[in-house]
Amino acid sequence: MARFSFLEWPVLRQLRTSDKTGRGESVVSQQTRDTTPRTVTADKVVQSVCPYCAVGCGQKIFVKDDKVVQIEGDPDSPISRGRLCPKGAASEQLVNAPGRVTDVLYRAPKAKDWTKIDLPTAIDMIADRFIEARRNHWEDFDDKGHPLRRTMGIASLGGATIDNEENYLAKKLYTAAGAIQIENQARI
Amino acid sequence: MANADCIIIQGSNMAECHPVGFQWVSEAKARGARIIHVDPRFTRTTAIADKHVPIRAGSDIVLLGALINRVLTEGRYFDEYVRAYTNAANLISDDYVDTEDLDGLFSGFDPDTNSYENSTWSYQTDEHGAPLKDPSLKDPKSVFQILRHHYSRYTPEMVEENCGIKPADFDYLYESVTENSGRERTTCFAYAVGWTQHSLGAQFIRTASILQLLLGNMGRPGGGIMALRGHATIQGSTDIPTLFNLLPGYLPMPSAGVHDTFDDYVAAVGTPETHKGYWANGRAYATSLLKAWWGDAATQDNDFAFDYLPRINGAHGTYQTAVRMLNDGVDGYFLLGQNPAVGSANGRMQRMAMSHLKWMVVRDFSLIESATWWKDGPEIETGELKTEDIDTEMFFLPAANHTEKAGTFTQTQRLVQWRHKAVNPPGDAQSELDFFYELGQAVREKLKDSDDPRDRPLLDMTWDYPVDEEGEVDAEAVVKEINGYFIGGDRDGEPLDNFNQMTDDGTTAGGCWIYAGVYAGGQNMAARRKPRDEQDETAAEWAWAWPANRRILYNRASAAPDGTPWSERKKFVWWDDETGKWTGKDVPDFPIDRAPAARSDAAYGGPANLDGDDPFIMQADGKGWLFAPSGMIDGPIPTHYEPQESTVANPLYSQQNSPTRMVMRREDNLSAPGAGVPGSEVFPYVFTTYRLTEHHTAGGMSRWLPYLSELQPEMFCEISPELAAEVGLEPYGWATLVSPRAAIEARVLVTKRMTPLTIGGKTVHQIGLPYHWGVGGQGAVVEGDSANDLLGVTMDPNVYIQNSKYVAGTIMPGRRPRGPELVDFVEKYQREAGLSPESGNQQVTVPAEDVEASHHAGQGRSAGGHAHRGGDSAVGVTPGKTLDGGRDGASDGDGTTASATVDSADDRSGRITIEPTEATEPAETAVSNRADDGDPSDGDPDHGRHADGSAIAETEVAEAEARARAARDRQENEEEDD
């Protein structure tokens, strides 16, 4: 009720319309009349897949101003028919989680807390350590002289919500680097 | 699944873990199917099942074995199916000796390595290598008779005694299963981690497969065994694995001393000489992978850079790696959306292991427990670790979530689905794709001037992915590489259409052969989104399924040997005489024009030699395996052993636990002594862990969300009223739970949903524990003690999945002690039970003469592998697990027998010799020492063999589900029409 217009005073509308008891259309506010769901006002809708379990339910991601405003089941999906479980239904909160951290954090040895660093620095530091760890624990042959050509200095544990492409690149890089202790949620 | 007439959900809490998948069960039920839930707990799945059969955790093989026994003795098996499509008639080696005759051991057991030499499990063959058969099924050496003998003591009485299942319930189950099998009807099994997370996990699934094959329920609509998996792309992450023993497409990682040359390697993967099925083209798949990775550096001359691949020589799984960390053998650790501090068994061991690292990278959305263990972990509280003493450098890199990157997930039915990117990642968040790309760039840049040959693989690697204007790697370019493309020729650079186009001469590249076709014609097939109501029931134009967009595997079995449908009701794929082709409601998973009567003379030779009635086309012999001559580490037929820490004596054999299970003898991984051994009474109850609908695994994606947290806010344990009365627990009060490893606290939920079972005249109380909570972490809405801390690490030897469904422990009212007192508290229990690293970890408990007999039987045939090998998962149906070695002469004879499985060849030698810290630390430090004392070898599992089966448990049969999809659409349409 931004501005009061006398003619729109619901008491008068009560008299005007058939809704004498004031329980129906006569009491509707302008805001109610303007009701539009955010699924309609979204800039775009993107088809996606739920990140939780392996059923692979289809999701529709509604985006407005480069922000995810709504995630709901994709009725087109033959797998899920638009349905989602509570976790899937909470995906929007996952995406816009208040507890989400978006800074790169670093904790030096013995330090008591995190410090913020920038991403390129972090990657550079990790690359240095990657190379060093790789060399430190390199193994050329086993005790019988069979070639190993590997490093034991690097291990990795990946989640099973990592994309195939990501797993592919990771495995490729690790393998090329000779790192073999690569594991996955699939075994946990 | 919606087509099933009876659904047995066992070892899975489907309604809770896969609510959306459960709609098909609901649908089947609505159509009149009978739903039976076999589970220790009455869960939300049980709530809408027709029947709950409470079972003691870990006794599933007894139950299933008893069903098999009764099916066989009462002749209720599907005779025609069994004869035609399984290896029931095959004759097994004369040297084979069953567990029935060796008190729990199969022939071929080597007490030195605690492993089997499996040559005695092989088929008898004629001089051409063709297997011998006895069509009458009477020969005592036939698989059929071996099976009968093996399960003859698995009786309803045994079931009552060991599983705690009442005879009436067993009868109900038996009648339900048998009445709903055959030509007209089908029964479906569904399982999840309730089976896999056992030291016998793979064998649980095998038992169900055998039953389903006997009942003729494999490859048919509404039949099969359905795996229910817990993560968005857990299927994908074994297809394109980040697993130590696999390369993409289930190609094995080469093993030192076994796959030293490319030829050795290819021979192990599969050749036309060893295979009828598609694995025969192994060389092309491997070559294409190497070409994809090393491009021009991979040439015919250098065996396509095969030597660039590192070699494995034992188990390098996460628990072995943790032990290595404790021994300071690992410098750096990447955690990609994983939270082992909460999610892995024996969480304390994981956290202590992290404290030994030099550096660690955690990529996640929020500061999970595994990122903050050094400041607020449980060990900080107990004083076992001090923040200022921890040298580990920590990197936390914010990850992009599923809406902030494009890419594919592969869901549980092998469907590869593309996700479009919706928004940009906030702040410094980036995708794994970008991270690894940039890390690779940085590493290559730093090494670019290196002339060290060790750096060649990194420098020669193809790593030139296009980036978009925001600097992000184009995921579609990666998909294209995974799919594969032509090199040279007139189609140079064009994507492959299918894996049949792969060559072994370097003219094709392809990162994962089974995914070939996902980018066919340059179209991102995974991104297809034709609405379900605009296409037929198979929904073939929704995304893309591997292999070759085939939605359903082995559907040839849905027709009788002569090609006609088994019945009108269960009609699915059949032979059309007029066109001379297979046809039906789905793409036939069979050579399209191979007539039912076609016969091939050759036992092998690739797909061209499949007989017209060999439906299981990825199996080496095209048959369903009732008896697995290869592929299983722990026996060709599932046998009941008690779980680690079981308080019940094995009623069948002297062999209490699986003799081949992988144990970790460590001070920080103590086990309860086991049934009958003094000290076992200290831990009288059974803990079994599970998930809740409202949370996701270790909680990283749920405990930070208020909407989910409020639904299940606190860690609790579920106990029966009887146990509550016995121990004096108050509903919704606190309880402390103690296992041989740790003590946690939880709220008490007293419920009749937990039923005490009577096992061997004694009451066994089971306690349910959800495992979603953790201590520490930053910003979590709810926290609580982690159930996984209670777990010990004992693993299935086939797949290295730990046993988390059966833990011995005790419970008492009240909260646990805090701080250092907690350590004392746990130690008090350990002392009381007299635990040592040996407790409960005795591998072999049968009389010496049986061991000798078994060992002897194996040695008798140590000269050769099985004639019949290759093959794939003994479990039955999934392509991809063909790694079983058994090549003639492949073994280098290092002490194990020649035909040992590929990776077991070196297991002991490779195990510790390369440990950097050889020295045994004296056990002088009281507390922190527990993590890393003892000989490093103690830490490693007793046999670090690598098995091919890593994916067995996780990549199980999915055909029924896919088929269900078809049916469900039909149903859907009908509903909409109403």
Place this chain on the structure above:
Amino acid sequence: MSTPTIDDGTLADGHWHDSAHNRKGFFTDTSICIGCKACEVACKEWNRNPQDGTFELLGSSYDNTGSLGANTWRHVAFIEQDSERIEKARESGRKLVNLGMPTIRPRTDESAAAQPLDGALGAAAEGRTSAGLPTTPDLNVDLLAPGALEPTDLSNVDTTPPDTADFRWLMSSDVCKHCTHAGCLDVCPTGALFRTEFDTVVVQNDVCNGCGTCVAGCPFGVIERRDDGTINTPTDRDDRKAADMDVPNAGTANKCTLCYDRLVEGQEPACAQTCPTQSIKFGDREDMVDQAHDRVAELHAKGLTEARLYGANPNDGVGGTGSVFLLLDEPEVYGLPPDPRVATKDLPKMYANAGIAALGMVAAAGLAFLGSRRS
């Protein structure tokens, strides 16, 4: 009225005279609910409702949100029962059937007058006003119309219950009933609550001033004012704190809108869309009631006489509900009132009493002055 299917008898109070929409409603079939709570989450997510409570176990099986309220507009109840209780439920359901409750086909015996209506068809047009207490209709409607049920008399059906379990776990997703005669709507003094063109009942949060009358007006305890001074879910444990969240529409009454904002665009309510097992069905209320009748008949035919409908009767105290439920036990087991009545039904009588009382007061005052007239 443009919706000929809606009969006067079931016409909701405040029905729009020119609405082009049929009355919408839910049918919540609790017999197939798996208690996953997706509805709760999807509802909160869509409506941006704050999380409820203080993150503690409430001691009610897996139910930790307690009940419907200002923030929780879908609430899943969990009820654990033993065989004794199951038998009782089955028995009470059987009695209910034998009572010849509404929507049963005319029985051969006695009074057609006692014969109630098929809710699906709408009540007979026997002049019941929308506000008045429905009287026993003397109808003779054609109950064989589409949607009417086949088997009527259970005495002839074999209702031997199948495998009576010795235990069961009931789950049920509760929601606002969107009553035909809605107490909250009636008593709202501001017009914040209104009957929509879909014949649902919705609060306009820009109008509501939080007087709280509607809270008392609801016989189902659904609507609630969003602040922490009223009914705060859980207990008062010191170790539990509610998380900070934005609280939109604070201080105003809140309840399920049946996703009014989605309905206007022809979309399905969030809870119904997400429900994995279709325990929550959404559609024209008439269809929902039909489905409910079919379903309960189906269960009865299997011998599951514990099944019963809740809210499908246009003659009940609230004139039938927009959200119809299939329950497997007495309503109070689920926290539902067994015989709710819209309180405003008593208004005429109360106003009359108040009038008399007021006159009495005037008289008393007059007499008081007369009585103390100074001589």
Place this chain on the structure above:
Amino acid sequence: MSTSEYDSYRPPEPEGGRRKRRRGGRGGPSGPDGSGGRRGGRGGNGRGGGWKNRGADGNREMPMVEDVEFTSYYGRPIVKAPPWGDEIGAYLFLGGLAGGSSLLGFGAQLTDRPGLRIASRMTAIAATGIGGAALVADLGRPERFLNMMRVVKVSSPMSLGTWILSGFGVGSGVTFAIELDRITGEKLLPLGPLRKVLHAMETPAAVESAFFATPLAAYTAVLLGATAVPTWNAAGRNGLPYVFVSSASMAAGGAAMALAPVTETGPARLFALTGTAGEAYAMSAMRKRMHPAEVDPMDDGEPGHKLHRAEKLLIAGAVGAAVVEVGARVFAKKLGGRSSGGSASASDVAGAVAEAVGSAGSAGVAKRSWKTRAVLRGLSVVSGAALAAASAYTRFGVLEAGIESTKDPRHVVEPQRARLEERRACGITDDSITTGR
């Protein structure tokens, strides 16, 4: 459900628990201390269990009702209490007081009792103002209180009440302004020529306010009655309006007794006495007609205390008022009566006001009557206050009893079950919300 066999595992109620009292707490059982008692089990176990013990009345145990089978969802409330606190209790009281006072004021005007008139009108406007403010304060969004005027809804007693209160407020406000103007010697208010107009409005305004006065006193009963709150609804259907108007009479009479000179408050006393009689009768009649489960909250706990206190005060006040009335009549001479007091003038008014606050009396009063006057005046003040307090306790008691009645589902389920069974017994089987088909 609520399988009570687990109840035996519940811990005992902790001593003096640390639980805060919550309005309408949706308390389920549980809590760290396991408090909350047993769930609503069978055999009336739900009674007194659960949240009930969470109330301020602590651990008081209720008698068991063995024959009633009663189930509930973990003893959780079925209906919700409105978020109404003491402000609303105060408003119920003040609304009645204002209405009654307005009537007295009008009567006093007509019968020329300036002291009574002024006191009543002042009381009325003060009560209206404070009551209105309380009403606004209790809103969730007080800034939107004007939205109450958006509609006129017959179905909403609150809506009608708003209009009644507004109408009442106008008349009351005008009469107040006139009185204020008089007290200030017609000087303070800068009215100018409007003063005449204002004073001409006195009678119309008084009539107007008197017209709305009794609805104002009565509608709150309907407001409470037209809810799903079991005790209120039952009360509303069984005579709560009578209780409330009686209570209003009592309050107004009592207030006037306390504020106006004894000589003028004869009508107030009679009014109050009628009120007490009315309330006592209506209340007991009402209770008799209600279902026991609906009455219980009025007997138990804090609301019960309040209502019992109200009863005691009512009796005491009534006796006091009667004594004063008798005394006033007996000692009419001594008191001087109004005949000597002359008509209303500003100074008299001032005297009356002074007397009202119990000062030792005003000039021109005979010395020998001083003692009598003081005693009667004192008694009048005390008993008037007692009556007003009785009224206030009644209002608070009824309000809180209602809120209390929402907390235990027993108060909802048992009466509803009873009436359902009753109807079924009468052969009415078609109006249940639960249907077998």
